[in-house]
Amino acid sequence: MKTIDELVQSGVEGKRIFVRADLNVPLEGTTITDDGRIRAVAPTIAKLAAAGAKVIVASHLGRPKGAPDPAFSLAPVAVRLGEILGKDVSFATDTVGDSAKATVAALGDGEVTLLENLRFNAGETSKDDAERGAFADALASLADLYVGDGFGAVHRKHASVFDLPARLPHAAGDLIATEVGVLRKLTEDVKRPYVVVLGGAKVSDKLGVIDHLLEKADRILVGGGMAYTFLKAKGHEVGISLLQEDQIPACLEYLARAEKRGVEFVLPVDVLVSADFPDLKGKTPANPDLVASDAIPADKEGLDIGPKTRELYASKLADAGTVFWNGPMGVFEHPDYANGTKAVAQGLLDSPGFTVVGGGDSAAAVRILGFDENAFGHISTGGGASLEYLEGKTLPGLAALED
Ligand SMILES: Nc1ncnc2c1ncn2[C@@H]1O[C@H](COP(=O)(O)OP(=O)(O)OP(=O)(O)O)[C@@H](O)[C@H]1O
Numbered sequence: 001m002k003t004i005d006e007l008v009q010s011g012v013e014g015k016r017i018f019v020r021a022d023l024n025v026p027l028e029g030t031t032i033t034d035d036g037r038i039r040a041v042a043p044t045i046a047k048l049a050a051a052g053a054k055v056i057v058a059s060h061l062g063r064p065k066g067a068p069d070p071a072f073s074l075a076p077v078a079v080r081l082g083e084i085l086g087k088d089v090s091f092a093t094d095t096v097g098d099s100a101k102a103t104v105a106a107l108g109d110g111e112v113t114l115l116e117n118l119r120f121n122a123g124e125t126s127k128d129d130a131e132r133g134a135f136a137d138a139l140a141s142l143a144d145l146y147v148g149d150g151f152g153a154v155h156r157k158h159a160s161v162f163d164l165p166a167r168l169p170h171a172a173g174d175l176i177a178t179e180v181g182v183l184r185k186l187t188e189d190v191k192r193p194y195v196v197v198l199g200g201a202k203v204s205d206k207l208g209v210i211d212h213l214l215e216k217a218d219r220i221l222v223g224g225g226m227a228y229t230f231l232k233a234k235g236h237e238v239g240i241s242l243l244q245e246d247q248i249p250a251c252l253e254y255l256a257r258a259e260k261r262g263v264e265f266v267l268p269v270d271v272l273v274s275a276d277f278p279d280l281k282g283k284t285p286a287n288p289d290l291v292a293s294d295a296i297p298a299d300k301e302g303l304d305i306g307p308k309t310r311e312l313y314a315s316k317l318a319d320a321g322t323v324f325w326n327g328p329m330g331v332f333e334h335p336d337y338a339n340g341t342k343a344v345a346q347g348l349l350d351s352p353g354f355t356v357v358g359g360g361d362s363a364a365a366v367r368i369l370g371f372d373e374n375a376f377g378h379i380s381t382g383g384g385a386s387l388e389y390l391e392g393k394t395l396p397g398l399a400a401l402e403d
């Protein structure tokens, strides 16, 4: 992969450079609750702007349905990006329409603009090659060069990630270079015991990585929304908790294989449950019940691991040589369900091993809950992306950057 330093050396002054970033940050209304992903890509943008390029930044935010949706606008991100860069960042209210064309045309050398959410256009995520290609063509007409630096999205075969770099001379940004450098070490040489902690809400996306992790890890601790499909597979009632019913046979197979291979597979022994999803805006008290993980009432959902599980997971991290953690242990955005995630974060800090936290929300959780991000070995901006990288899969957004 070409680096951006090589790109800069070849002369980028006056060139329009499309930077595919992952600015999918957590928002409460229009307030950014964690700007880690913006700060992570800012050095790449600053470097290109300092070299005199006209920088066109683009990203997705959330999962809108292929049409404009104000709840997923990147407008607040343009403001924050400008503050971080210490310069004005203009904002195009569309991706390839009149606003984008005019905003790009108005860019002076060294200036930066941010396009509106790429996923407001159905072509971005389409499974149809022609539809994705047509959107990539439209994006390509805005720029002369492409820099891929949205590590959190490199596992997506999306127009701006996969198809666009095939249409423009391209390079990998500094964030991607750093992420790949650290994660590669985890695929080559891990100090044992290697403990993997999995949680979060993207259960269908991430359950499959366990297949691979069973060959690599010594211990797998499961929490968050990920735990309930396993609990159900073991025959327990999980009420209205997050559940991936079609994955139950796979979960049973994973449990059996873990036992056969001597991989410790640890599930919650107690959980906090409620009939209602918590109020994340007003943060009114949730008053959850604490129940054993084999006694979840039929009308309630599990929203955090309980105190016995916190202690158990901390003990399983205490002697780790390497830890990879993706996915919060509960709905950490509400204080009544943040303790499981806090305990795991503390467990990583207390362990003697090399610790990697991966994922937009996982990394945000660490910072929002008051931990020092520099105390961890590495905080990755990618959750699904880092898991698939560790799995050894070919990631579309990395493959597309190769020469
Ligand atoms: N038991 C649960 N039920 C419902 N949601 C949960 C539960 N536990 C955690 N979550 C939610 O999971 C979300 C984060 O999951 P996610 O899989 O997106 O992790 P991530 O770190 O952001 O990784 P990625 O970068 O791949 O998105 C949080 O918003 C949190 O509230």
Ligand SMILES: O=C(O)[C@H](O)COP(=O)(O)O
Pocket: 022, 024, 062, 063, 152, 153, 156, 359, 360, 361, 382, 383, 384, 385
């Ligand atoms: O948060 C993430 O993992 C990335 O931004 C990718 O988002 P996606 O899972 O909606 O593709």
